[in-house]
Amino acid sequence: MTRPIDSSGLGGTLADVVAALGQAQAASGDQKAQEPPVGTGEAADGRIRVRATLPGRIESLELEPSVLRLGGDELAQQIEAAVNAALADLQGRAVTAAGPADLGALTDQLKDIQADAERQFAKLTTSLIEAQEQIARRAGD
Template sequence: MAGPIDPSGLGGPLADVVAALGRARAAAGGQDESEPPVGTGVAADGRVRARAVRPGRIENLELDPSALRLGGAALAHEIEIAVNAALADLQSGAMAAAGQTDLGALSDQLKDIQAGAERQFARLTASLVEAQEQLTRRAGDR
């Protein structure tokens, strides 16, 4: 079924913008929102494990019972190591996904779309001016 009539001709350029953004998202890895990025960190020979999620929160911290034998200060230090490693892993994963997007190409595409939209708008404006002039001439002929 055909869509609504677009006398301005701007529907096409707007669809192009949406498509360009979709391509950029796909190039960024198309991260499924149901599976957010995760960072993991391990310390104390695997006895301390941390899991970080966006926007930089610790989702899970696991301590093997044998890690409790380390003593308070040593255990706190190992937890700090695991948490910092998880946060660093999360950050590097987010940066890698963002780095995959070619923003230069997207910018070029959007500039082309903008130029096309400007041409369409100029044609629309010229058509409206011409129609107004014709109406004015017809009104003067009466």
């Protein structure tokens, strides 16, 4: 007699994948618990100040009134320099906040999960073949 097909092993395998990814994320630092990084930049001797946030947006641009005496091209270059400095600072802080990821351990866990999934699929396939053969035998009776 054919055993009933038990799909709980497949659901468990998917749960294992989710758990492994969750552990990898926790190991690299819980980003939700941390304040998002902010980059800052200045130009024109500190008279232009910029704050940048993820995903690379300018949060604020402060200009002291004295910078308005600069020519248009010079002002644009100084603003560009402050923005680029803030974005570079943000990039450095984001990389530091992310921390190193242990991809080797995650890869090993996923390989184990893959092997388990292959066993589960083999069992499922065997059960389906047995059920098909039983149906064919009954049809021949």
